[in-house]
Amino acid sequence: MVAVLLFPAILLAQTSPSASKPKSSKPAAAPVSGGAYPTMSKQAKQRGQQVFEMFESGQVGALWATFSDGAKKSYGSLERFSAAVKNLREHLGTEKKMVDENIAPFLLTTGTLYSRLSDFTNVQVHVITTVGINERGQVDAFQIGPERVPSQGHFGGYKDVTKLKLPFSGAWFVDQGGRSVFQNLNFMSEDQRFSIDFLLLKNGRPFSGDGSEDSQYYCFGQPLLAPADGMIVDVQDGYQDNPPGRPVPDSPRGNSVLISHGNAEYSLLDHLKQNSIKVKKGDKVKQGDVVGECGNSGPSPAPHIHYQLQNSAGIPLPDSLPVQFVDYIADGKPVDVGEPVRGQTVSNAPAGTAQPANTNQPESKKPPSSK
Numbered sequence: 001m002v003a004v005l006l007f008p009a010i011l012l013a014q015t016s017p018s019a020s021k022p023k024s025s026k027p028a029a030a031p032v033s034g035g036a037y038p039t040m041s042k043q044a045k046q047r048g049q050q051v052f053e054m055f056e057s058g059q060v061g062a063l064w065a066t067f068s069d070g071a072k073k074s075y076g077s078l079e080r081f082s083a084a085v086k087n088l089r090e091h092l093g094t095e096k097k098m099v100d101e102n103i104a105p106f107l108l109t110t111g112t113l114y115s116r117l118s119d120f121t122n123v124q125v126h127v128i129t130t131v132g133i134n135e136r137g138q139v140d141a142f143q144i145g146p147e148r149v150p151s152q153g154h155f156g157g158y159k160d161v162t163k164l165k166l167p168f169s170g171a172w173f174v175d176q177g178g179r180s181v182f183q184n185l186n187f188m189s190e191d192q193r194f195s196i197d198f199l200l201l202k203n204g205r206p207f208s209g210d211g212s213e214d215s216q217y218y219c220f221g222q223p224l225l226a227p228a229d230g231m232i233v234d235v236q237d238g239y240q241d242n243p244p245g246r247p248v249p250d251s252p253r254g255n256s257v258l259i260s261h262g263n264a265e266y267s268l269l270d271h272l273k274q275n276s277i278k279v280k281k282g283d284k285v286k287q288g289d290v291v292g293e294c295g296n297s298g299p300s301p302a303p304h305i306h307y308q309l310q311n312s313a314g315i316p317l318p319d320s321l322p323v324q325f326v327d328y329i330a331d332g333k334p335v336d337v338g339e340p341v342r343g344q345t346v347s348n349a350p351a352g353t354a355q356p357a358n359t360n361q362p363e364s365k366k367p368p369s370s371k
Helices: 042-056 060-066 069-075 078-092
Strands: 095-105 111-120 127-134 139-146 172-176 196-199 223-225 230-236 255-260 266-272 290-293 305-310 325-330 333-338 345-348
Touching (some): 042 060, 042 111, 042 127, 042 139, 060 078, 069 078, 069 139, 095 172, 255 290, 266 290
Antiparallel strands (some): 095 111, 111 127, 172 196, 172 345, 223 290, 230 255, 255 266, 266 305, 325 345
16 A cells, blocks of 8 residues: 655545534635735646655655645654655655646635646556645645545446536536546545536635635525426425535535436535525426525535436435536537536536537446446
8 A cells, every 4th residue: 555645634625525624714824825826827736746846856855845834743843754755755666657637726725736646666556646735835735645446336337318517607617527536536435426516716716815704705606507407306405504614514415406307317416505495396497497506505615516416316325427518618628528527617608509529528338227
């Protein structure tokens, strides 16, 4: 097993609904907001690459010097850090190939997560390096470890029957999406394997101010749309919205809407804003109808859209299905049918726009049903 260097828990707290609660809802990195490395900027990405090269080349002193005070305190001392780096580099060897890389914003602070997927000489698995860069270029979080490779299950090759549109208006950032843990932390959860998380960004940031209030998040209160025609088969409402960074396990999904599209395909939108749901059980909806508003209820760390396609309303327990949206724009390029992945900015194509015959989805065969 590959050894792991892990600095402040903020790294996983930004992306995982199951992360432990911080002591305060105030973002820890607020004092370092602003600087030469704006969130989601080219400079921030290059800084992440530079930090990785320091590790790869054994520049321990230079690497240590990039850490913020909080990161240094969490590891203890330069001596302890140096020993850990030496052990890890001996175990991994050197990078043979960079397989992939992406950047995403922190959800609770102003900063950028640079993630890199690599092949190393001494191990037979992909290795993920994640570097949290604040806007001054300091390293707030640093993690290296093996990429877990969960099974795609019985539905890995499933092709959607329903023609689904993205459940929002405008351009949104894909924070979690794709068929690997590197692209999508939801992939580690069997019941949410193919679900996707979206954020609304302005100038690369998900919020204004210090991000301590839900109302500061640009996506909070934004309308959520039915991705296709269907019938409302379940509604959960009344749960309070959490302060950012303080998810509440008072319900599995928080406020939610479940839509049946027929053909054993159901759209689930959860973590909705309290008292924002516009539909009730039994209502029929058309594609594009507003069903509620983006919120931060249930086990959600910060306001975002969590969308899942599943194969039942709950009995038997649903399986997550791959989501193939139609007629959308990804990073400025039209896609007729595809699966959004982490790092893309996506929006529905304007009505009547002719789409070329290209796709954005993995090649796979349709397996038999597990039911």
